[in-house]
Amino acid sequence: MSDGRKTIVVGVTGGIAAYKTCELVRALVRDGYRVKVVMTEAATRFVSPLTFRTLSAEPVTVSMWADEPDAKIHHISLAEEADLMVIAPCTANVIAKIAHGRADDMLTTTALATEAPLVIAPAMNVHMWRKDVTQRNVAVLRSRGAVVIDPTHGELACGDVGEGRLASVESIVEAVAAEAVRVRDLMGKxxxxxxxxxxxxxxxxxxxxxxxxxxxxxxxxxxxxxxxxxxxxxxxxxxxxxxxxxxxxxxxxxxxxxxxxxxxxxxxxxxxxxxxxxxxxxxxxxxxxxxxxxxxxxxxxxxxxxxxxxxxxxxxxxxxxxxxxxxxxxxxxxxxxxxxxxxxxxxxxxxxxxxxxxxxxxxxxxxxxxxxxxxxxxxxxxxxxxxxxxxxxxxxxxx
Ligand SMILES: Cc1cc2nc3c(=O)[nH]c(=O)nc-3n(C[C@H](O)[C@H](O)[C@H](O)COP(=O)(O)O)c2cc1C
Structure with a gap:
């Protein structure tokens, strides 16, 4: 389906900041994108798929095994449809999975299958963020061309103070806009x-x-x-x-x-x-x-x-x-x-x-x-x- 709008696949993972993704989806829809939300099981514990379905006016995908009316393999069609995929918030778990090529749910399978630019906005407890293993995984993603929007410093949901807060919705929208218009003017050269x-x-x-x-x-x-x-x-x-x-x-x-x-x-x-x-x-x-x-x-x-x-x-x-x-x-x-x-x-x-x-x-x-x-x-x-x-x-x- 092409009506001139770019399609942004928004991945939502199981972090407390998932409620902020509602604002992100609204902002992207307002900016004229078609937004398709894919959630991990854990994310549905924080925000209901119904909320995203209502905000995006598009179906929300959680399971790989749901019946598709058009018999398409949905993670592949979603991956191909995406002009850009943004994962916000992105848990330490999903960062690790994507860094190592794991694809055991709809979100990580789509992330592996897509050729579209990937924007990742991590959010987690400060100690999880600072762990060597997390930093190494983030470096792997950056080295593969993903745009990682670093979390900001402040008071975290768990009561700790430090880096780990999801970056502002405005900065995520800005990064999405910049990546979505990235020209492919050297294609074939x-x-x-x-x-x-x-x-x-x-x-x-x-x-x-x-x-x-x-x-x-x-x-x-x-x-x-x-x-x-x-x-x-x-x-x-x-x-x-x-x-x-x-x-x-x-x-x-x-x-x-x-x-x-x-x-x-x-x-x-x-x-x-x-x-x-x-x-x-x-x-x-x-x-x-x-x-x-x-x-x-x-x-x-x-x-x-x-x-x-x-x-x-x-x-x-x-x-x-x-x-x-x-x-x-x-x-x-x-x-x-x-x-x-x-x-x-x-x-x-x-x-x-x-x-x-x-x-x-x-x-x-x-x-x-x-x-x-x-x-x-x-x-x-x-x-x-x-x-x-x-x-x-x-x-x-x-x-
Ligand atoms: C209340 C609560 C808040 C959580 N917040 C975060 C978080 O902000 N970042 C994170 O990486 N994990 C967080 N977790 C842990 C993840 O939910 C857990 O690692 C889960 O397996 C992630 O699944 P997913 O990565 O498939 O979404 C939280 C767990 C709970 C119970």
Missing amino acids: HVLVTAGGTHEPIDPVRYIGNHSSGKTGFAVAEEAARRGARVFLVTGPSHLPDPFGCEVVRVQTALQMRAAVLARADAADVIVMSAAVADFRPATASSDKIKKTDAPAQITLERNPDILSELGARNGGAVLVGFAAETSEVEENAKAKLEAKCCDLIVANDVSDPVLGFGTDENRVLLVTRDAVERLDVLPKAAIAREILDRAVRLLEER
Whole structure:
């Protein structure tokens, strides 16, 4: 049934905050969504299905075994119908089940079966929330692309004070709205992203490297995957886990990065070169650890290949995005780099600011194309990733 409305499947689990989901359902209906509620058995102890059926004007599902008039397998049809699934409140139990792929009731089976974005709003006692096992399960869900709206701090139903209160209905509605309109404008496209720094070996235990954490490139890769792209991420050493939905190649050196990038560049529609590739490498790397007493007075360096220039010169038809880490004359240097390396977009930032840039979660960047220079505010790296891909999609459309 399509009347232009997006379908939000609201999962309700057995927490005391389930009564607040009544307000959530009302707000979503008011905002023009079709809302279909699915409840766990435990949730029905807190709020009656009749309440949700009345608020949503749609049938409410609790059991997988109920007779369906149209003979459809309901958890699959519900999963397919969903433009988004939000679980609020989400118990520690359901977080654990979904994190481990369990599907033993209607709600968890639908959550496993759906391809739609998943928004989770946990609510529980503070000690349950803080337990390592819960935090690990939440991290698993986040790493798979779920949006987790952290519970807030305050007085809990059990009398304890701490984190565990369900986030406000307004913030859940906001997250749903943001996810529901998330564009899939890179569907069918190949996006190649590089991230992190490289390690150029001096001997088996020492290397020349830099401070790049890989956070920006990982954020770009994750965002591109969310927008429907097939994503290859080539990264230097980084502690970050593989982003959800990306094919990841982990390399150490600039030469390895070059080989991995060139192997995939021809298939790419968009190439985002955010890696901080070392410009130089030791001319020779000792195969044995160099003893303190044998330390050379000098290390002879050799130039590494300039991968971005090589890609620009090949002009393979992909939108090419380069990065410029500058300590002065950021705009001038970015414009020069755009021309010299035949890029379509340069993302430039001033790395002399100790609070921003390498290793931090936020950054302030300048986006330089042939036609425009845009100075963005200080933004989280995930937001910068969105801005970069918005420009890349526009450039792709102009081809
Ligand atoms: C009064 C009461 C309140 C509860 N509140 C919560 C809660 O806020 N969060 C939570 O994770 N579990 C809470 N529980 C425990 C869950 O109901 C229990 O783990 C149940 O098995 C969850 O089932 P479900 O995850 O299938 O909905 C509560 C239990 C009771 C009796």
